Amino acid sequence: MKKLFFLSIVFFLTTSLCLQAQEEEKPTPVNISGSVDTYFRQNLSADNNTSVPGSSFANQSGFGLGMVNIIAGYEGEKVGFVGDLVFGPRGTDAVFASTTASSSIVNQLYVYWNVSDKVTLTMGNFNTFLGYEVISPTANFNYSTSYMFSYGPFSHTGLKADIALSDELSLMLGVFNPTDLTDFNPTDSYTLGAQLGYENESGGAWLNFLYGDQDGSGSGSMGKLFQVDLTTGFSVSETVYLGFNGTLNSTQDAFDSNSDGEMNETSGFAGAAVYLQNSFSETFALGIRGEYFSETGAFGAIGGFDEDGDASVFDITLSANINVGPLKLIPELRLDAASEDIFADSDSEPNSSLSSFVLAAVYSF
Amino acid sequence: MKFFCTLPVVTLLLLGLTSYGQDQGFIFDENGQIIFTEVVELEGQREELRQRLENLLGAGKSIQRNDDLSLSVSEDFLLYQHSLGKITDGRVDYILKVEVKNNKYRYTIQNFTYTPFFRNRYGRYEAKRGSSRPLEEFLNKNQTKWKQHFVEVHERIAQKTYWLKSGMINVEIPNEQKVVKLKDDW
Numbered sequence: 001m002k003k004l005f006f007l008s009i010v011f012f013l014t015t016s017l018c019l020q021a022q023e024e025e026k027p028t029p030v031n032i033s034g035s036v037d038t039y040f041r042q043n044l045s046a047d048n049n050t051s052v053p054g055s056s057f058a059n060q061s062g063f064g065l066g067m068v069n070i071i072a073g074y075e076g077e078k079v080g081f082v083g084d085l086v087f088g089p090r091g092t093d094a095v096f097a098s099t100t101a102s103s104s105i106v107n108q109l110y111v112y113w114n115v116s117d118k119v120t121l122t123m124g125n126f127n128t129f130l131g132y133e134v135i136s137p138t139a140n141f142n143y144s145t146s147y148m149f150s151y152g153p154f155s156h157t158g159l160k161a162d163i164a165l166s167d168e169l170s171l172m173l174g175v176f177n178p179t180d181l182t183d184f185n186p187t188d189s190y191t192l193g194a195q196l197g198y199e200n201e202s203g204g205a206w207l208n209f210l211y212g213d214q215d216g217s218g219s220g221s222m223g224k225l226f227q228v229d230l231t232t233g234f235s236v237s238e239t240v241y242l243g244f245n246g247t248l249n250s251t252q253d254a255f256d257s258n259s260d261g262e263m264n265e266t267s268g269f270a271g272a273a274v275y276l277q278n279s280f281s282e283t284f285a286l287g288i289r290g291e292y293f294s295e296t297g298a299f300g301a302i303g304g305f306d307e308d309g310d311a312s313v314f315d316i317t318l319s320a321n322i323n324v325g326p327l328k329l330i331p332e333l334r335l336d337a338a339s340e341d342i343f344a345d346s347d348s349e350p351n352s353s354l355s356s357f358v359l360a361a362v363y364s365f
Numbered sequence: 366m367k368f369f370c371t372l373p374v375v376t377l378l379l380l381g382l383t384s385y386g387q388d389q390g391f392i393f394d395e396n397g398q399i400i401f402t403e404v405v406e407l408e409g410q411r412e413e414l415r416q417r418l419e420n421l422l423g424a425g426k427s428i429q430r431n432d433d434l435s436l437s438v439s440e441d442f443l444l445y446q447h448s449l450g451k452i453t454d455g456r457v458d459y460i461l462k463v464e465v466k467n468n469k470y471r472y473t474i475q476n477f478t479y480t481p482f483f484r485n486r487y488g489r490y491e492a493k494r495g496s497s498r499p500l501e502e503f504l505n506k507n508q509t510k511w512k513q514h515f516v517e518v519h520e521r522i523a524q525k526t527y528w529l530k531s532g533m534i535n536v537e538i539p540n541e542q543k544v545v546k547l548k549d550d551w
Contacts, residue, residue: 032450201495365449
């Protein structure tokens with residue numbers, strides 16, 4: 001793996017030395033964009049402070065803060081960069097593995113080079129290519145997030161090549177630090193990523209792979225992680241959009257969680273989600289997300305598991321998007337139903353389900 | 366009675382103002398498409414002008430050489446939205462066609478389309494597939510953004526036609542440099 005990494009670095013450097021600058025860059029302005037988001041969350045079936053869905057963001061009680069997101073980007077014909085800074089709880093959660101005070105506000109930091117019309121090389125820290133949902137609340141229809149998004153990777157730091165195989169087919173190959181270790185690589189192990197994409201005028205489908213050791217080779221370390229993920233989304237009509245995300249994540253030789261003292265062979269999760277949205281007008285849309293998520297080997301995402309270390313949860317989220325100029329209001333009803341009693345009811349007794357309400361406000365600029 | 370006399374006049378005035386606003390300063394062909402066209406006088410035989418045109422446009426990515434010695438090239442430019450920040454709002458594509466005759470040529474700029482951009486998951490702006498629409502469909506948009514966009518379209522096309530006319534004149538820049546010899550008896 002190390003050799004592969006160094007080979008890719010050598011390839012990157014040598015090709016850059018060989019290629020002459022053919023023409024001058026036309027001056028293009030630096031894009032400055034971003035968002036500000038905040039929300040209110042109230043449990044409907046339990047006291048507000050007793051339970052919360054196990055997914056990322058929008059998981060505090062009452063009025064809560066999202067983040068201020070400021071993205072500066074230069075997109076030249078040949079080269080460019082993106083600096084994406086986040087301030088606030090959502091940003092802190094998104095870059096949870098950062099090691100310094102200043103890096104904990106860096107959501108993305110990368111440079112890219114369009115080597116040709118068909119090949120782009122990118123180096124630095126970028127958000128993940130896996131999954132349907134993203135960190136920025138401006139690009140998600142639902143404000144609260146799925147379990148698959150929450151426990152999959154958020155970001156990668158490394159080098160990737162995006163290759164346009166045709167107008168509709170694309171391939172991405174990359175070598176990264178272990179997932180979400182964005183500042184540097186403390187484990188001396190690398191992860192490989194690949195994506196095969198198909199896009200046409202009505203939508204696209206992306207098949208994603210991630211493979212590699214996430215915690216080095218010290219004593220007690222786990223084996224290699226493998227994740228395969230399919231993300232699709234198509235416009236069914238002028239107003240209806242249908243999306244799907246399915247994922248399987250597993251890591252070899254996980255820690256011992258069985259009561260019989262035997263080692264689990266793998267731990268991880270699998271899930272599938274359907275996203276159905278309809279735009280009723282330019283200012284109002286309604287969408288629903290239904291997700292089934294299960295974990296094995298006491299993975300620890302859901303918050304409880306049976307004696308075999310297994311658990312599952314089904315969540316359904318109904319959201320509206322109300323656009324008031326650059327401000328988007330997202331009222332949202334969500335029901336989480338788990339296999340274990342991981343929530344509380346209104347008497348603070350253990351319960352397997354939770355219903356909640358969120359009202360989010362997202363301003364984009 | 367006076368009211369009924371004044372009403373048609375006011376209506377006509379309002380209609381006139383509305384249609385002026387919807388034109389956004391553009392000229393349209395018989396199909397209602399935005400068009401920029403001009404016949405430019407330039408000394409030279411047809412083949413010579415064609416060669417100048419080839420030299421000028423030949424490096425274009427998607428040039429089309431037609432049987433009648435005319436050249437067509439697809440070009441584009443980006444439009445930016447100026448709000449709190451500055452973001453890429455979309456791309457305007459168009460076709461520039463130049464025909465030549467003895468001692469003159471005619472350029473026609475047509476087939477304007479607008480493709481909105483969106484910020485992808487990596488923070489970069491990219492074209493939204495399947496969303497290209499004729500630019501004419503946006504003429505009746507009243508937002509400030511679109512008013513700025515149409516001003517930008519006029520400016521970009523003015524720059525392009527200036528570039529074309531200057532290029533076709535083909536003024537040669539002398540390579541000789543002026544040499545100053547320093548004298549001792551200054």
